[in-house]
Amino acid sequence: MNRYTIGKIFKFLFRLHYDIQVTGEELLRDTSTHLVLPNHTAYVDPLILFSQVWWLPIRPMGDEFFMRHKVYGYILRKADAIEVPDLNKSAMTRAEGATAAGQLSRIAIESLAEGKQICFYPSGHVKLVDKEIIGNRRMAYEVCRELPENVRVILCRMRGLESSRWSKLKPKQWKWRRTVTMVFEDHTSDVKTWAQSLTRREFNERLEEWYNRQ
Numbered sequence: 397m398n399r400y401t402i403g404k405i406f407k408f409l410f411r412l413h414y415d416i417q418v419t420g421e422e423l424l425r426d427t428s429t430h431l432v433l434p435n436h437t438a439y440v441d442p443l444i445l446f447s448q449v450w451w452l453p454i455r456p457m458g459d460e461f462f463m464r465h466k467v468y469g470y471i472l473r474k475a476d477a478i479e480v481p482d483l484n485k486s487a488m489t490r491a492e493g494a495t496a497a498g499q500l501s502r503i504a505i506e507s508l509a510e511g512k513q514i515c516f517y518p519s520g521h522v523k524l525v526d527k528e529i530i531g532n533r534r535m536a537y538e539v540c541r542e543l544p545e546n547v548r549v550i551l552c553r554m555r556g557l558e559s560s561r562w563s564k565l566k567p568k569q570w571k572w573r574r575t576v577t578m579v580f581e582d583h584t585s586d587v588k589t590w591a592q593s594l595t596r597r598e599f600n601e602r603l604e605e606w607y608n609r610q
Contacts, residue, residue: 403450420580434552438562540591
């Protein structure tokens with residue numbers, strides 16, 4: 397079973413439970429190489445995103461925990477996912493974590509230069525409060541500072557999964573059918589300018605501002 401078949405199956409299954417409304421997906425249908433940077437509201441975000449743009453060969457980044465999972469790992473390997481080590485492991489020093497993060501940024505930059513579609517979450521984690529917080533994370537900043545030519549940066553804002561069973565937010569709110577919205581916007585020019593003129597923290601604040609718009 398290839399990644400495209402898996403994507404179409406998940407698209408059908410998700411639409412049984414969610415009313416998924418997508419805006420701007422046509423931005424991903426041109427011949428450019430795309431860097432997709434979504435917000436991260438819930439654990440199921442990556443699968444929903446994957447299912448809605450199943451026709452685009454996005455190379456995601458997957459946590460090592462999920463890469464070793466029997467089901468999720470199979471899907472991630474089919475998508476040629478880049479494995480992300482657990483940078484919060486107690487056995488990993490701060491210097492080792494910084495080195496690992498830098499290596500991931502370099503892999504993303506080189507993959508984009510090769511024409512591969514890349515997707516990762518700037519925050520690096522599912523949100524714990526009712527807004528997206530990227531803080532001082534470095535990857536989006538570093539990749540956008542060295543963005544190869546012919547790469548379009550598409551931001552994706554997802555809403556509707558907050559306080560669902562897949563979220564870390566409380567209280568949990570059970571709904572048989574949820575409305576999930578996904579908005580894609582091209583911010584290539586913005587992120588290039590931000591990455592060259594702002595500090596890492598200021599760059600991340602610009603992304604947070606966009607993700608947290610109502």
